[in-house]
Amino acid sequence: MIKALDQNQSRELLRRERIGRLGCISEGVPYVVPVNYVFDGECACLHSLPGQKIEAMRSEPRVCLQVDEIEDELNWKSVLAYGIYEEITNQHERAEALNHLLARFSRLTPVESFIAVDATAPAPIVFRIRINRITGICEGGER
Amino acid sequence: MIKALDQNQSRELLRRERIGRLGCISEGVPYVVPVNYVFDGECACLHSLPGQKIEAMRSEPRVCLQVDEIEDELNWKSVLAYGIYEEITNQHERAEALNHLLARFSRLTPVESFIAVDATAPAPIVFRIRINRITGICEGGER
Numbered sequence: 001m002i003k004a005l006d007q008n009q010s011r012e013l014l015r016r017e018r019i020g021r022l023g024c025i026s027e028g029v030p031y032v033v034p035v036n037y038v039f040d041g042e043c044a045c046l047h048s049l050p051g052q053k054i055e056a057m058r059s060e061p062r063v064c065l066q067v068d069e070i071e072d073e074l075n076w077k078s079v080l081a082y083g084i085y086e087e088i089t090n091q092h093e094r095a096e097a098l099n100h101l102l103a104r105f106s107r108l109t110p111v112e113s114f115i116a117v118d119a120t121a122p123a124p125i126v127f128r129i130r131i132n133r134i135t136g137i138c139e140g141g142e143r
Numbered sequence: 144m145i146k147a148l149d150q151n152q153s154r155e156l157l158r159r160e161r162i163g164r165l166g167c168i169s170e171g172v173p174y175v176v177p178v179n180y181v182f183d184g185e186c187a188c189l190h191s192l193p194g195q196k197i198e199a200m201r202s203e204p205r206v207c208l209q210v211d212e213i214e215d216e217l218n219w220k221s222v223l224a225y226g227i228y229e230e231i232t233n234q235h236e237r238a239e240a241l242n243h244l245l246a247r248f249s250r251l252t253p254v255e256s257f258i259a260v261d262a263t264a265p266a267p268i269v270f271r272i273r274i275n276r277i278t279g280i281c282e283g284g285e286r
Contacts, residue, residue, distance in 0.1 A: 002192070021164045021209060023173035030166035030173055032209035034221050049145070066164060066175035073250050078177050107216050 005136030010079045013067060013136065014039040018104065020067040022046070022129075024085075026056035037065060038104050043128040044081065045097050050122050057085035057127070065129055075140030083129040094126045101126075148279030153222045156210060156279065157182040161247065163210040165189070165272075167228075169199035180208060181247050186271040187224065188240050193265050200228035200270070208272055218283030226272040237269045244269075 022035045033053055037044040044065050048054055057063055061084050068078040088094045165178045176196055180187040187208050200206055204227050211221040231237045
């Protein structure tokens with residue numbers, strides 16, 4: 001039986017997980033990529049090198065972040081957070097957001113460090129998804 | 144360093160995995176859900192109860208299936224298969240597709256059996272995604 005998760009259950013799942021799938025629309029068709037994120041209760045914070053997903057979100061900022069916990073076909077939870085793409089360009093806010101991300105994903109630090117010393121590498125884009133709606137469903141027992 | 148997967152690597156990943164994230168467009172915004180699938184080299188075969196994703200794909204049949212293998216932030220592969228939603232309504236084809244799915248996901252059998260004996264339950268929709276383009280990227284070592 002598939003049941004709804006309530007808002008608290010959905011938000012807790014978003015807070016405790018680290019990997020999600022970002023859904024956006026690229027040239028009229030759906031585009032989905034795995035991402036690392038941090039959810040602070042209002043926004044999901046992410047970073048990415050420039051590329052197709054950044055171009056897609058700049059052009060159509062209504063995006064979603066899908067996060068799940070799957071044990072097997074009959075025991076799973078999935079949360080879908082809808083929101084608006086916002087690029088973080090202010091230097092202070094950008095540094096704060098990067099610190100927030102790197103505190104959670106310490107292994108990513110070398111990438112940013114590498115970029116800092118390689119002037120030819122493109123700067124990573126730091127962005128948030130300002131969440132305006134969250135839905136969650138589950139099947140099977142509690143984990 | 145993020146690198147491209149070639150077509151063979153991408154197709155192998157689609158064949159060996161069982162869980163993907165289906166991306167579609169629902170009322171103008173991206174919609175992503177985890178799904179079980181079987182890939183036969185041309186199509187991904189899936190089933191679902193009626194609901195938002197079926198309505199979305201009937202209205203906008205250009206969809207994608209994203210499948211990944213993630214070890215950690217620096218070691219992962221992700222494949223994105225673009226294709227067209229096709230509902231399987233012919234009874235013979237539908238039975239064949241369901242058998243194909245149930246052979247791979249034997250634990251799903253009770254759901255279909257349950258539905259078969261409960262006339263009030265909605266019949267599951269069986270559908271394929273006819274894949275027309277596959278891209279794949281990876282970072283880090285080979286698994």
